[in-house]
Structures are given as C-alpha cells and as structure tokens.
Amino acid sequence: MHWLVRRALISFATIFAAITITFFIAEAEPIDPIRALASQMVYQYHIPWSEAYSIARAAAPFIPRGNPVEQYFHYIINFFQGKLGLSITVATGVPVTEILAKAIPWTVLVVGTALLISFGVGVLIGMAMAYVHGSKLDSALIVVFSVLRSIPNYIIALVLLIYLAFQLRIFPTGGTYDLAGLEALKHGNILGYIADVLWHATLPILSWVITSVGWWALVMRGSTISVLGEDFITYAKARGLPSSRITTVYIGKNALLPIFTLLMISIGFMFGGSVIIEKIFNYQGMGWYLYQAVMNKDIFLMMGAFDVIIIAVIVSLFIADIAYGLLDPRVRRGGPA
Amino acid sequence: MSGSAVGARGAYTREQLKWFVHEWIIVPLKIIVRNKKALFGFILLIGYLLMATVGPLVVPKPENFQCPMELKPTLLKWPPSLAHPLGCDYYGADIWAKIVYGSRTVLEIAFIAGFITTIIGITVGMVAGFKGGKVDVALMSITDVLMTIPGLPLLIVLAAILRSYANNPFVVGAILSVNAWTGLARSVRSQVLTLKNREFVEAAKALGMTTGHIVFREIMPNLASFIAVNFIFSTIGAVYSCIALYFLAILPFTANNWGLMLYMAWNNADYNTVIAVVLAVIGLQLGLFMFSYAVDEMFNPRLRTEV
Numbered sequence: 001m002h003w004l005v006r007r008a009l010i011s012f013a014t015i016f017a018a019i020t021i022t023f024f025i026a027e028a029e030p031i032d033p034i035r036a037l038a039s040q041m042v043y044q045y046h047i048p049w050s051e052a053y054s055i056a057r058a059a060a061p062f063i064p065r066g067n068p069v070e071q072y073f074h075y076i077i078n079f080f081q082g083k084l085g086l087s088i089t090v091a092t093g094v095p096v097t098e099i100l101a102k103a104i105p106w107t108v109l110v111v112g113t114a115l116l117i118s119f120g121v122g123v124l125i126g127m128a129m130a131y132v133h134g135s136k137l138d139s140a141l142i143v144v145f146s147v148l149r150s151i152p153n154y155i156i157a158l159v160l161l162i163y164l165a166f167q168l169r170i171f172p173t174g175g176t177y178d179l180a181g182l183e184a185l186k187h188g189n190i191l192g193y194i195a196d197v198l199w200h201a202t203l204p205i206l207s208w209v210i211t212s213v214g215w216w217a218l219v220m221r222g223s224t225i226s227v228l229g230e231d232f233i234t235y236a237k238a239r240g241l242p243s244s245r246i247t248t249v250y251i252g253k254n255a256l257l258p259i260f261t262l263l264m265i266s267i268g269f270m271f272g273g274s275v276i277i278e279k280i281f282n283y284q285g286m287g288w289y290l291y292q293a294v295m296n297k298d299i300f301l302m303m304g305a306f307d308v309i310i311i312a313v314i315v316s317l318f319i320a321d322i323a324y325g326l327l328d329p330r331v332r333r334g335g336p337a
Numbered sequence: 338m339s340g341s342a343v344g345a346r347g348a349y350t351r352e353q354l355k356w357f358v359h360e361w362i363i364v365p366l367k368i369i370v371r372n373k374k375a376l377f378g379f380i381l382l383i384g385y386l387l388m389a390t391v392g393p394l395v396v397p398k399p400e401n402f403q404c405p406m407e408l409k410p411t412l413l414k415w416p417p418s419l420a421h422p423l424g425c426d427y428y429g430a431d432i433w434a435k436i437v438y439g440s441r442t443v444l445e446i447a448f449i450a451g452f453i454t455t456i457i458g459i460t461v462g463m464v465a466g467f468k469g470g471k472v473d474v475a476l477m478s479i480t481d482v483l484m485t486i487p488g489l490p491l492l493i494v495l496a497a498i499l500r501s502y503a504n505n506p507f508v509v510g511a512i513l514s515v516n517a518w519t520g521l522a523r524s525v526r527s528q529v530l531t532l533k534n535r536e537f538v539e540a541a542k543a544l545g546m547t548t549g550h551i552v553f554r555e556i557m558p559n560l561a562s563f564i565a566v567n568f569i570f571s572t573i574g575a576v577y578s579c580i581a582l583y584f585l586a587i588l589p590f591t592a593n594n595w596g597l598m599l600y601m602a603w604n605n606a607d608y609n610t611v612i613a614v615v616l617a618v619i620g621l622q623l624g625l626f627m628f629s630y631a632v633d634e635m636f637n638p639r640l641r642t643e644v
Contacts, residue, residue: 013478014481014485014486017482017483022494025498146626150573151618152577152581159612159615162608162611166608265484268485268486269487269488275490294587295586306494
C-alpha cells in the first residue's frame with residue numbers, strides 16, 4: 001500500500017476514534033449540555049429562558065436525550081461542518097470553533113518552536129558527541145543529558161517559573177501577551193508586539209527544550225556511532241571525498257533517518273503535554289482550553305478541544321511523513337512500513 | 338535453552354538453589370557494580386523502595402503546626418533546620434515526612450501501570466506477530482490509531498469520567514496504561530516477525546511443540562532484555578503522567594502523594610514543598626533511567642557470558 005494512503009487511512013480512523021471517545025464521554029456526563037448552556041446564558045446575559053434555550057439548541061452539534069445512534073451520526077456530520085456548539089462555562093455563548101481558532105496558533109507557536117530548537121540543537125550535539133565518543137567530554141555530556149532527560153517537563157516549568165519569573169522577574173508569570181504588547185500593536189508597532197509575544201513564550205518553550213534536547217542528543221549519538229562503522233563510510237573516505245560531504249550527506253543523513261520515527265512520536269507527546277505546560281504558564285492555547293473545559297464541565301468545548309488537538313497531531317504527522325518520504329527513497333517506493 | 342536448569346518441578350535441590358542464587362542474585366549484582374551509571378541508579382532505587390516500604394515505620398507521621406509558628410515565613414516558608422531537614426510546608430508540617438509518606442502511592446501506581454502496560458504490549462505484539470494476516474492488520478490498525486492520540490489529553494478526558502472509580506492504585510494504574518502500551522506492542526511484533534522464521538523456532542515447530550511452549554520458552558528469552566528495559570521506561574512514563582494528573586487535580590485526592598503535594602503547594606505559593614517534590618521526582622526518574630543501563634545486560638544471555 002502506498003505510504004501516503006496508509007497514513008491517510010490511519011488519520012481518518014484516528015479522527016473517528018477521537019470523535020467517538022468524546023461523544024461517549026459527553027453521554028456519560030449526567031449533565032444535559034443544552035440546558036446547562038441555556039441556564040448559564042440566562043444568568044449571564046439576562047435573556048429569557050425560551051430564547052436562551054433555542055439559541056443553545058440551534059448551535060448544539062447534537063441533541064442529547066434521544067436515540068444515541070442518531071445523536072452520534074448527528075454529531076459526526078456537524079463536526080465535519082465545523083458546528084461544534086457554544087461554550088457553556090469557560091466563555092459562555094461563544095462558539096467553540098471561534099475559541100479554538102484563536103487558541104491553535106499559540107500552541108503551534110510554542111510546540112513548533114520548541115520542537116525545531118530541541119531537535120536541531122540535539123541532533124548537532126549528538127553528532128558531535130559521536131565523533132568524540134569515549135572521551136571525557138562525551139561521558140560528561142551523557143551524564144548531564146541523562147539527568148535532563150529524566151526530568152518531567154512540567155517540573156522544569158515550575159522551577160523556571162519560581163526562579164526566573166517570581167524571584168528574578170526576568171520573564172512574565174503567564175499569559176500569551178500583555179498590555180504592553182497590545183499597546184504596541186495598536187500603535188502599529190508590530191515588532192514590539194512580536195517581542196512581547198516571544199517574551200511570554202520563552203519559558204514554555206524553554207521547559208520543552210531543556211527536557212528534550214538531551215533526549216535527541218543521546219539518540220542521535222547512538223545512531224551516528226552505528227553509522228560511523230558502516231562500510232560505505234570507509235569507502236567514501238577511501239575515495240577521497242571531502243570530509244564536509246561525508247559528514248553531512250553520508251553520515252548525517254543516514255543517522256537521521258531512524259530518528260525521524262521518534263520525531264513523529266515526539267509530536268504527539270508535545271501536543272499532549274501542552275495541556276499541563278499551558279496550564280502552568282496560564283498560556284491560552286488548545287491544551288489550556290481543554291483543561292479548563294474538563295474542570296468546568298464545559299462539554300462542547302471539551303469535545304472540540306480534544307478533537308482539535310488530535311487533528312493538530314495528525315496534520316503535523318502528515319507533514320513529518322512527507323518530509324520523511326523526501327529524505328528516504330525506500331519509503332517513497334512503498335517498501336515495508 | 339532458557340529455564341531448563343530449573344529441572345523437574347517440585348522441591349529445589351541444594352544444587353538448584355545454588356544455581357538460582359548465582360544466576361539471579363550474584364551475577365546481576367556483579368553487572369550492576371561493574372557499571373557505574375547502573376550502580377548509581379540501583380542505589381537511588383533501593384533508597385526510594387526503602388522510603389516507600391520502611392519509611393513510614395521510621396519517620397514520624399507529618400502533622401500540621403510542627404514548625405514553630407513565630408518564625409517569619411519567607412518566600413521559602415520555613416527554611417531547613419536540623420529538626421526538619423527540608424523545612425516545613427504551608428501548614429507547618431515537616432516536608433521530609435510528607436515526601437516519605439507520599440512516596441508509597443506514587444511507586445505503587447507507577448509499578449502497577451508499568452506492569453499492566455508491559456503485559457498488554459507483549460500480548461498484543463505477540464498475537465499480532467504470530468497470527469499474522471487479518472488479526473495482525475486489525476491489531477496494528479488499532480495500535481496505530483491509539484498511538485496517534487496523545488496520552489495526556491486522553492487521560493485527562495478519561496479520568497474526568499472515571500474519577501469516582503479512581504481511588505485505588507490498580508484502577509489508576511490501568512487508566513495510565515490506556516494507550517501507553519502501543520509502542521511496546523509495535524516493537525514486540527517486529528521482533529517476533531524476525532524471530533518467527535529462525536532455525537530454532539522452526540525446529541521447535543517441527544518437533545511438534547505447542548505454541549505456548551514456543552512463545553514462552555523459545556521466543557520470550559530472546560525478548561527478555563528488551564521487555565525489561567521497556568518495563569522501566571513504562572514506569573518512568575507512568576510516574577510522569579501520574580504526578581501530572583494529581584497536579585492537575587484530575588484524579589481524586591485519596592491518599593497523600595507527591596502530585597497532590599505539588600498541587601497544594603503550588604496553589605499556596607509554598608515553594609519549599611515544590612522544590613522538595615521536584616527533587617524527589619527527579620531522583621526517582623533518574624534512578625529508573627540509570628538502572629535501565631544494567632537491565633539490558635542482566636537479561637541478555639549473550640551479554641552476560643563474560644561475568
């Protein structure tokens with residue numbers, strides 16, 4: 001089977017699985033989300049019950065208290081049309097799609113930057129370690145990286161917050177941007193806004209980078225060492241190829257290939273981990289909204305946030321897969337998966 | 338080729354006992370002592386196991402208002418002193434005692450989750466690899482789908498509805514392994530596929546051995562080191578998610594544990610406790626990770642010949 005077709009099939013199955021899981025969880029909740037939403041709207045916006053109820057019902061992706069099979073198909077159809085209902089408690093009456101559309105870029109910013117930095121830096125350090133393997137520097141780095149890779153990222157996040165934000169006040173204690181950034185944006189100072197955003201994103205990104213750079217370095221070190229002993233390297237040297245070409249094309253590329261699969265696992269782990277990192281930094285991305293929705297029994301937002309996180313993972317995996325196919329000709333030809 | 342030395346079932350003879358002690362106690366210890374990293378991890382792990390088992394018998398139970406209340410609380414509330422080596426927390430309770438009393442739940446849940454994860458991973462991988470055909474396609478499709486769903490969000494959503502059942506470590510362990518087994522299942526399957534057609538398995542088949550015998554006696558010993566290392570990594574993963582879920586207040590607060598301590602301390606700006614828990618978690622994870630360096634050698638018959 002063509003690798004892209006296979007990946008597409010699994011992606012679709014995964015989206016269906018995610019939708020099904022959230023649907024069952026919504027069914028298991030004793031709360032009727034439509035009534036809950038209507039009463040929240042009555043309470044917050046002082047509109048009559050009948051009006052609130054009809055707004056809530058019109059926007060709902062499925063109507064609870066009916067035939068569950070019918071509800072399920074109703075939900076799937078509405079999901080693919082982008083009708084995900086309104087938020088109940090977290091942002092009463094705001095469409096879930098609107099909330100999530102605002103949240104996605106923040107998560108992608110943090111996760112994407114952290115992944116690129118830790119992968120890039122980790123791979124370079126790992127290759128360098130492999131060249132000097134057995135040396136004192138190598139063993140010292142192994143110990144340092146083993147320690148770093150054992151620390152959960154949220155633990156690093158807490159430590160960074162305590163020391164760099166609460167005590168030294170170098171970085172903000174949370175949020176995606178603040179008034180200074182907003183002011184800059186109003187006065188057309190785009191650079192000032194970007195600086196403010198990056199300033200807020202630094203600690204979340206750093207929590208990821210510190211804990212995963214060592215992991216990449218250790219994996220790349222092992223992979224490079226195994227490539228170093230291959231015959232084609234010796235042959236390339238014997239042919240008198242420039243060492244820069246041997247390092248990048250012959251060693252780098254071949255050592256990188258087996259690591260690529262780990263990149264895919266790491267994408268899912270990082271999007272998933274955004275729930276706790278974003279909670280700690282009060283960073284309003286997808287994970288933050290998923291957590292708020294679960295804690296406040298905001299059923300429609302919970303369903304939407306969970307499904308969108310999984311779609312984000314799937315899209316990233318697709319991109320990684322295409323990149324892998326470009327790197328490795330064996331995959332393109334449809335070899336064993 | 339594996340357990341043949343145990344011989345006939347029933348009482349162990351003196352010789353067999355001697356063999357057992359040599360094979361399972363002396364040789365592994367030699368391997369650990371020889372490898373500095375593994376020795377360090379082993380000592381850490383023993384420390385944590387003692388803390389969780391003997392600790393509560395030795396260390397007095399933490400009580401609120403143990404610390405003198407007239408001391409001015411600073412950012413680090415009550416600083417460490419001789420009587421209270423890690424200082425006291427927001428409520429004036431000894432932090433070291435709380436860490437000791439909280440370790441049991443964490444270790445229990447982590448090892449149970451690691452165990453369940455490993456069992457499911459091996460079973461799914463073995464069945465898929467052996468049966469092949471449609472069973473293989475079906476199992477691997479399920480594995481791929483579950484693998485794509487990120488663990489933490491799935492756990493958070495699931496734990497929210499399973500909350501009322503999640504008051505015993507077995508249930509929490511089972512929740513934590515919900516999709517942690519997928520990686521192991523995939524690797525076991527590919528290992529089985531490469532071993533399936535090797536001569537010794539063919540020979541066993543030709544001799545009319547049962548599938549059970551082939552799986553447990555011929556294939557398993559070859560996977561033992563691989564499985565043991567994976568068990569440790571599953572445990573590391575379970576510690577990660579377990580403390581995360583308690584810290585996020587997703588799991589019910591039943592017994593004192595590090596995740597709950599972290600949650601309470603963080604919300605009360607009690608950084609003394611936060612740092613103590615941070616160090617405790619790092620130590621445990623590091624111990625497990627370092628110990629894994631020796632495990633490979635211990636269970637791999639080819640690597641241990643020279644000892």
